[in-house]
Amino acid sequence: MNLGEAAQIFAFGVFAFISIAGALGMTTTMSMFRSGIFLMASFIGVAGLFILLMADLLGMLQIMMYIGGMLVMILFMVLFSNDPGGDMMASMKMPFLERFFSSGLLPQKKIHRDSHSHHNSRNNNNQADKDEGMNMGMDMSMFTSLKPYAAWIGLTVTIVFVLLFLLFPDWPVKNFIPDQDSSHRIGMLLMGKYMMAFEGAGLMILLGIYGAIYLARPGKHPDSKDRNDPSSINEEPPQAAEDPIEPFYNINLKELYEKSEDEK
Amino acid sequence: MGIILSLAAVILLFSAGTLITILIEPMLSTTDEEGPASNSPKNNIYPVHPDSWLYNAAPAVALASMAAASVVIPIDKSLAGADIGIGLFYFIVIIDYMVLAVALGGWGSNVPESIESCYRIIAQLVAYVVPLGLAVIGPIMMAKSMSTQNIISSQSSLWYIVSQPLGFALYIITGLMQVYRAPFLEPFSNILNNGIISTYGGWRGKLWRISLSGILFIVAAMGAVLFLGGWSGPLLPGFVWMAIKTFAVLILMKWIGQRMKLLSTARMLELSWKILIPAGLLNVLIVGGLILMGVGGK
Numbered sequence: 001m002n003l004g005e006a007a008q009i010f011a012f013g014v015f016a017f018i019s020i021a022g023a024l025g026m027t028t029t030m031s032m033f034r035s036g037i038f039l040m041a042s043f044i045g046v047a048g049l050f051i052l053l054m055a056d057l058l059g060m061l062q063i064m065m066y067i068g069g070m071l072v073m074i075l076f077m078v079l080f081s082n083d084p085g086g087d088m089m090a091s092m093k094m095p096f097l098e099r100f101f102s103s104g105l106l107p108q109k110k111i112h113r114d115s116h117s118h119h120n121s122r123n124n125n126n127q128a129d130k131d132e133g134m135n136m137g138m139d140m141s142m143f144t145s146l147k148p149y150a151a152w153i154g155l156t157v158t159i160v161f162v163l164l165f166l167l168f169p170d171w172p173v174k175n176f177i178p179d180q181d182s183s184h185r186i187g188m189l190l191m192g193k194y195m196m197a198f199e200g201a202g203l204m205i206l207l208g209i210y211g212a213i214y215l216a217r218p219g220k221h222p223d224s225k226d227r228n229d230p231s232s233i234n235e236e237p238p239q240a241a242e243d244p245i246e247p248f249y250n251i252n253l254k255e256l257y258e259k260s261e262d263e264k
Numbered sequence: 265m266g267i268i269l270s271l272a273a274v275i276l277l278f279s280a281g282t283l284i285t286i287l288i289e290p291m292l293s294t295t296d297e298e299g300p301a302s303n304s305p306k307n308n309i310y311p312v313h314p315d316s317w318l319y320n321a322a323p324a325v326a327l328a329s330m331a332a333a334s335v336v337i338p339i340d341k342s343l344a345g346a347d348i349g350i351g352l353f354y355f356i357v358i359i360d361y362m363v364l365a366v367a368l369g370g371w372g373s374n375v376p377e378s379i380e381s382c383y384r385i386i387a388q389l390v391a392y393v394v395p396l397g398l399a400v401i402g403p404i405m406m407a408k409s410m411s412t413q414n415i416i417s418s419q420s421s422l423w424y425i426v427s428q429p430l431g432f433a434l435y436i437i438t439g440l441m442q443v444y445r446a447p448f449l450e451p452f453s454n455i456l457n458n459g460i461i462s463t464y465g466g467w468r469g470k471l472w473r474i475s476l477s478g479i480l481f482i483v484a485a486m487g488a489v490l491f492l493g494g495w496s497g498p499l500l501p502g503f504v505w506m507a508i509k510t511f512a513v514l515i516l517m518k519w520i521g522q523r524m525k526l527l528s529t530a531r532m533l534e535l536s537w538k539i540l541i542p543a544g545l546l547n548v549l550i551v552g553g554l555i556l557m558g559v560g561g562k
Contacts, residue, residue, distance in 0.1 A: 031315065033371050040364075057350055064357045067364055068389060074367075075386045181349055183410055 012052055019045030027150075029101040032081070036074035038101075040066050057182045274345050277503065278334050281485070282478040285514065289477065292518040297526065299449030300476040304461045304469025311373045311463055318372030322365045322460075323468050326475035329361030334482045338412050340495050340502035351412040352400060355486060359442065362479055363389045366451065366460055369472075373463035381459030384529045385444075385451040391529070391536040392441035398544025399434035402551045403490045416494035425491040427559055430547045432491045434540060436517055439487060441532065443480040446521030450529045484514035 022042030026035050043066040050059035179185050190198045289301045311319065335345035336355050348354060363385055370382025404410055406427070407418040425432045441448045452459045464472055488494060488509035495502030527535065 034315065034318065037318065037368065056348065057353070060350060060353055060357050064360070067357075067360045068393060071364060071367055071386050072390065075383060078371075079383075183350055183353070 008052065011048070015045045015048035015052065017045075018042070018048065024097065025101040028098045030098065031102065032077055033074060034101070036070055036077065040070040043070075055182070057186060270343055271345070273343060274334075274339060277339055278331075278478070278482075281481045281507070281510065282474060284511075285477045285481045286473065288511075289480070289518070292515065292522070293446075294522050295446075297446070297449060297454055299446070299452040299458075300444050300461070301473075302452070302458050302461060304458075304472060305465035308466030308468075309463070310465075311375055313374050315372045315374060318368045319374075320372075322369030322372060323464065323471035323475070325368060326362055326365035327471055327478075329358060329365060330475045330478040330482065332361075333358040334478070334485075336412055337482060337485050337489060338416060338494060339506055343503065344413065347411055347413045350410045352404060352410045352415070352486075352490075355412075356396065356400065359479065359483070360389065360393070362475070365475070369460040369464065373460065375463050377456045378460045378463050381451045381456050384456075385459075387529045388441060388444070388448065388451060388532060391532045392438045395434055395536055395540035395544045396438040396442065398541065398548060399431050399438055400490060401544075401548055402428045402431035405548070405551050405555060412489055412494075416489060416496060419493040420496060422559075423491065423493045427554060428491070428547065428551055430543060430550065432487075434544055434547060435487055435491065436513075436520060437540065439483045440517055440521050441536075443483050443517075444476070445480065445518065447524040447527050448521075448532055449526065450532070453526070480514065480517075481510070484517060485510045487513040487517075 019042045022038045022040075022045060025038035026042060029035050029038060044063055047059040047062035047066075050056075050062060286301075290298070293301070333355050336348065336351040338344035338347065366385045367382045370378040370380075370385070403415050403424050406424060407415040409415065409418070440446065444452055450456075452461060461469065461472060485506070488506065492509045492513065494509070495506045497505035500508075
């Protein structure tokens with residue numbers, strides 16, 4: 001084995017590790033932001049595998065799609081649901097993998113507990129008990145019952161693929177050097193042989209953008225009357241308690257001034 | 265041996281360029297808002313409640329993005345990190361890791377200002393990425409190649425700044441958005457307490473400073489390659505020409521940026537959708553027409 005082959009095998013190992021570990025982290029971590037970043041890492045590992053297969057343009061396209069797209073997706077995800085999980089989940093009991101991929105979410109120092117322990121008042125102790133109770137509740141709700149089944153299905157599929165690979169090792173390998181100027185080749189194919197499909201995809205995306213903008217703008221004729229109904233009701237504020245002191249704005253300054261003048 | 269020597273030369277030249285950028289950038293600034301070039305805290309601070317994996321990964325990702333993107337920039341006729349067939353596309357893709365790094369650092373440090381910085385930098389990515397692509401399509405169309413060395417050699421008769429002034433203007437504006445300098449420094453602005461920079465101290469802060477200055481340097485260098493003919497020039501050796509052109513583009517970018525009013529992220533998106541993208545499409549049409557008339561294209 002010469003140096004080039006060794007480097008290739010090493011690079012394959014690194015990229016395969018990144019893609020598998022990224023996928024594992026994505027499914028087991030407790031923070032949504034981390035989950036998205038792990039998914040991105042997994043796809044970037046796949047892009048590395050593309051580059052090892054000398055499909056450099058495809059690899060770069062994969063990276064471009066998944067950096068920009070995944071970052072925007074994570075942004076919307078976080079804006080809509082404000083990262084449930086995260087550090088709140090990191091302190092509870094978890095299986096090994098979930099604990100590993102959620103490590104580092106825990107605060108470095110338990111500041112709240114330390115500051116509370118100095119004042120040993122009853123109120124603070126009650127608060128701490130309440131917090132723990134809430135964590136326990138979360139603990140129960142976070143574990144989906146389907147996760148073990150999903151893991152078993154994944155493991156089965158992996159075993160089937162590995163068995164196929166071991167039972168039929170004679171995969172056809174073509175001794176073929178890919179085109180160095182692949183971008184030129186892909187461009188010619190897209191604008192020549194597959195032009196209709198390419199332009200059709202472009203038209204579909206344009207229609208999608210148009211439809212999204214059309215749905216988002218306020219229309220004159222909403223399809224349902226309920227759309228115009230308010231989603232929340234303005235409630236009257238409760239009556240203020242009787243205040244013995246007269247409000248400042250009720251005092252007539254002019255009268256006060258005249259009174260003081262009279263006294264003089 | 266030759267490969268190792270040239271690699272060392274490339275690394276040295278890019279490090280020197282980044283250091284010179286760090287030195288001259290304060291001289292070019294006229295306002296208090298230094299944005300990404302502002303100094304981080306000197307002592308080694310650590311946020312109270314970080315997502316420590318993301319927080320620690322961020323400066324490394326930023327530096328790796330800057331270093332990996334500088335590979336395809338040719339310094340001389342035979343001196344470049346690598347001359348790959350899709351060089352320009354590689355550059356545009358790899359430099360986006362900087363946005364990822366800022367997003368990681370902003371979310372990881374878990375400070376309100378830095379999380380705001382993370383949101384705004386992703387919105388800025390959406391603003392600049394399409395017009396930037398439309399700006400660099402012009403040189404690719406005329407050179408009929410994405411390799412940076414081919415783009416330089418196709419400019420031997422006429423620089424692309426002459427045949428595509430609109431493309432150059434677009435590149436300058438989107439380049440400023442890409443390096444988060446003067447009018448587009450919203451994610452690092454003073455109202456956000458300099459964004460992520462204030463949450464990284466000590467050597468981590470220095471890593472941020474190096475990568476955020478290095479990205480300005482390499483974007484200017486790529487502008488020199490695309491529109492000013494790169495290393496080509498009479499009398500002086502190639503790398504001297506490259507340095508002169510790079511710093512000319514850099515100073516032009518900073519000079520234009522200092523003379524504009526600061527834009528908020530919403531204004532940036534408005535500018536992008538309403539002005540830059542139509543101008544970029546117009547630029548593509550003009551370049552196509554020029555090629556049909558026989559200007560520039562061979």
